[in-house]
Amino acid sequence: MSEGTVLVETREIRPAAGRRPFIEHSLVQLTLVRFREFWREPEAVFWVFVFPILLTTGLGIAFRNRPADVVKVGAVGPQLAGAMRTNKSLSVELLDRAAGEQALRAGRIVLLAVPAADGVVTYRYDDTNPEGRNAKLLVDRTVQHAAGAHDPVAAADDLVREPGSRYIDFLVPGLLGMNLMGSGIWGLGFAIVDARRKKLLKRLIASPMPRSQYLLSFLLARLAMLYIEVAALIGFGAWVFGVPVRGSLWELAILCLLSSLSFSALGLLTASRVRTIEGASGLMNFIMLPMWIFSGVFFSSDRFPNMLQPFVRALPLTAVIDALRAQILQGVSLSQLTPQLAIITGWLVVCFFTALKLFRWR
Amino acid sequence: MQLRNHDVADDTGLMPTLPSRLPVCVRGLRKVYSDVVAVDGLDLDVRAGECFGLLGPNGAGKTTTIEICEGLTPQDAGTVELLGLRWETDANELRQRLGVQLQETQLSEKLTVDETVRLFRSFYRQGPSASEVIAMVQLEEKHKSRVGGLSGGQKQRLAMACALVGDPDLLFLDEPTTGLDPQARRQVWDLIERFKSEGRNVILTTHYMDEAERLCDRVAVMDHGKIIALGTPRELIASIGAEHMVEFSVVDGTGPVDLAALERLDGVRVARCENGGYQLHVSELHRAVAALFGELSGRRIPLTELRTHSATLEDVFVSLTGRHLRDE
Numbered sequence: 001m002s003e004g005t006v007l008v009e010t011r012e013i014r015p016a017a018g019r020r021p022f023i024e025h026s027l028v029q030l031t032l033v034r035f036r037e038f039w040r041e042p043e044a045v046f047w048v049f050v051f052p053i054l055l056t057t058g059l060g061i062a063f064r065n066r067p068a069d070v071v072k073v074g075a076v077g078p079q080l081a082g083a084m085r086t087n088k089s090l091s092v093e094l095l096d097r098a099a100g101e102q103a104l105r106a107g108r109i110v111l112l113a114v115p116a117a118d119g120v121v122t123y124r125y126d127d128t129n130p131e132g133r134n135a136k137l138l139v140d141r142t143v144q145h146a147a148g149a150h151d152p153v154a155a156a157d158d159l160v161r162e163p164g165s166r167y168i169d170f171l172v173p174g175l176l177g178m179n180l181m182g183s184g185i186w187g188l189g190f191a192i193v194d195a196r197r198k199k200l201l202k203r204l205i206a207s208p209m210p211r212s213q214y215l216l217s218f219l220l221a222r223l224a225m226l227y228i229e230v231a232a233l234i235g236f237g238a239w240v241f242g243v244p245v246r247g248s249l250w251e252l253a254i255l256c257l258l259s260s261l262s263f264s265a266l267g268l269l270t271a272s273r274v275r276t277i278e279g280a281s282g283l284m285n286f287i288m289l290p291m292w293i294f295s296g297v298f299f300s301s302d303r304f305p306n307m308l309q310p311f312v313r314a315l316p317l318t319a320v321i322d323a324l325r326a327q328i329l330q331g332v333s334l335s336q337l338t339p340q341l342a343i344i345t346g347w348l349v350v351c352f353f354t355a356l357k358l359f360r361w362r
Numbered sequence: 363m364q365l366r367n368h369d370v371a372d373d374t375g376l377m378p379t380l381p382s383r384l385p386v387c388v389r390g391l392r393k394v395y396s397d398v399v400a401v402d403g404l405d406l407d408v409r410a411g412e413c414f415g416l417l418g419p420n421g422a423g424k425t426t427t428i429e430i431c432e433g434l435t436p437q438d439a440g441t442v443e444l445l446g447l448r449w450e451t452d453a454n455e456l457r458q459r460l461g462v463q464l465q466e467t468q469l470s471e472k473l474t475v476d477e478t479v480r481l482f483r484s485f486y487r488q489g490p491s492a493s494e495v496i497a498m499v500q501l502e503e504k505h506k507s508r509v510g511g512l513s514g515g516q517k518q519r520l521a522m523a524c525a526l527v528g529d530p531d532l533l534f535l536d537e538p539t540t541g542l543d544p545q546a547r548r549q550v551w552d553l554i555e556r557f558k559s560e561g562r563n564v565i566l567t568t569h570y571m572d573e574a575e576r577l578c579d580r581v582a583v584m585d586h587g588k589i590i591a592l593g594t595p596r597e598l599i600a601s602i603g604a605e606h607m608v609e610f611s612v613v614d615g616t617g618p619v620d621l622a623a624l625e626r627l628d629g630v631r632v633a634r635c636e637n638g639g640y641q642l643h644v645s646e647l648h649r650a651v652a653a654l655f656g657e658l659s660g661r662r663i664p665l666t667e668l669r670t671h672s673a674t675l676e677d678v679f680v681s682l683t684g685r686h687l688r689d690e
Contacts (some may be wrong), residue, residue, distance in 0.1 A: 026484040028484075037472050037473070203464050206457070206460075206462040206464065207485045208454060208457035208486060
């Protein structure tokens, strides 16, 4: 009972603690806390796992390639309509002139064929719309053939419908990149800012917790979650839409790991000083917004003007998505993706060391 | 009272001879925040086995002092020696041996009591098991509950569990009962008393005088970054030379009552005027009250209010500074 009064002497002869079980190691406990905090936050689980799959499904359905895509056209006059109906890929509606114009304006049909008394057929369509141009070629060819035209050169079709070049194929690696960015920046940033706001960081550093283990626990948890995330999205894409994975899975794993580390470092940098959730939220959106727009998640980043290209190329998400698309869809090996890998690694190194310099525990 | 006597005996019997053997030895501590001097040349000794209280109003520098001792805030000047160790050279060892409860920490709401204690347990090389500590703070029934669902008192006891899980030699408690209801406060007090009785060193800050009187072997009264009085609660109360306080008011318009005349009354040490009422420091209550009645009826001044209480640390603070502890 008088232990405290002779404390200086007693502590030195205390028996050393025995080897502690793996589960009671501080790094394991800290990492478990990361998992628990994540899985017990239903919203986080939704945004990380469910949302990307819903988005993939939605966009996949909207932009699916219809195998026998019928072109909706209109014809004024039964004779012309009959001639056009000989082509199975045309869906022909017989209309009077006024109703035809109306349907054309409303986008219900893309072309209206109008016969005139002198035998000339006029096609009314929008030539800046690829579907309109396509319809014109199809309708004209059908009408000419029905009137007895013959092809001077015999031709045969050999159809190629290759997965890997459809919009859904383009989309899945983009969404994967976006997801890696979101969970890296948000996952790390919010948790740290929240702990700082609640003075939990301060309490932790008053304990003998090894500080590096605190940060390491985030990376370890991220790593484990990362592979669930990637497997869910890629697996879903492959299973439902037949999105191919042509590169080696090992290299894909390495690429995802590097990307995720890079975004985590960016998240750590974002969270290094901020004390409020509002501040963190604003800063993160500020950082992520340019990448959502410019990095080519939903459409190719090549569409931005040349003047902007150096900026667009330097964004980490652009490099990640470019590398993912090349690796997944074309099976390009990592050794051929050096420029992208260099950009991703550069961001990782710069963000991580800047964050370590700026980081405040309280 | 039983407990305090026991502790005083402990104190005097086993007092260490070398200053460096003191669990806490602080010299010339100073901390300045931009333009405010938070701690102004503070000296502090805590003896082995002692529960030491820092008492003072908000902004007196209690939390800054305790956070410098906890290694969370670097001091601008002065030395801090805890358990014979210093932060500059032995930070890791110190963190192993200190137990800390901060004023405003919110532990993660999504973890259970059990998980939280196990997390903190994993940082320390030795100490009781998580379930032992949970039993110690009487949260066994809640050990599977989420922290977010605990009451204020339960959260505070969980914070104590996290402070105790490394079997600390020295426990820092920063306002352990602020914001708790009376029953929850009493539970926390019981807990602190149990650790005290095991001979551990405790330093706590509080602005509740009753808390300091009940728990602390010695109290340092702080104001504006300095210690303005130091001693056992009984010594401090005795230092104002009065054991009782008499407070009274009179009908408006009949005063003012002559303070010098009041001080001449039998058994009255000091008389002062405060917020329109009067306060007497009194050594013998029965004689002073009788004399006060005689004086007032002689002058035909009707009383509207009369209260008496035993002198407390609050009265010590008021007599030293002229202000109340809870004044903002």
